[in-house]
Amino acid sequence: MLKINKIHHIAIICSNYEVSKKFYTEILGFTIQQEVYREERDSYKLDLALGNNYCIELFSFPDPPARISRPEAAGLRHLAFEVDSIEETFKYFQSQNIKTEPVRIDEFTGKKFFFFEDPDNLPLEFYEK
The missing domain is CATH 3.10.180.10 (2,3-Dihydroxybiphenyl 1,2-Dioxygenase, domain 1)
Known part of the structure; x- marks a missing residue:
């Protein structure tokens, strides 16, 4: 049987990078491990941690499509x-x-x-x- 150790991270694509960065760091208290701007994709990747546990990758992309959340949609x-x-x-x-x-x-x-x-x-x- 496959042995999985733990969930490594959760990736979130945001529509407004600065607003989401502030929310996850200043409101929720995640710490920034690394922030990278990927010019070829016009995209930021922000690695966030709780304590010493790396857990969220926050991405920005130009004009991401909206994701249906409610009513209960299939997916996460x-x-x-x-x-x-x-x-x-x-x-x-x-x-x-x-x-x-x-x-x-x-x-x-x-x-x-x-x-x-x-x-x-x-x-x-x-x-x-």
């Missing part, structure tokens, strides 16, 4: 981040004037969670540890 549904306190995270998002869905409780695990969207309406979730 959402990306979820684990946090220690849903209440503190929810209050932080309110203080940053970022629209979120209400906090809910997972009926199977009893854990709290809520959804929000990145600048391109990609569904993101915070889930209680």
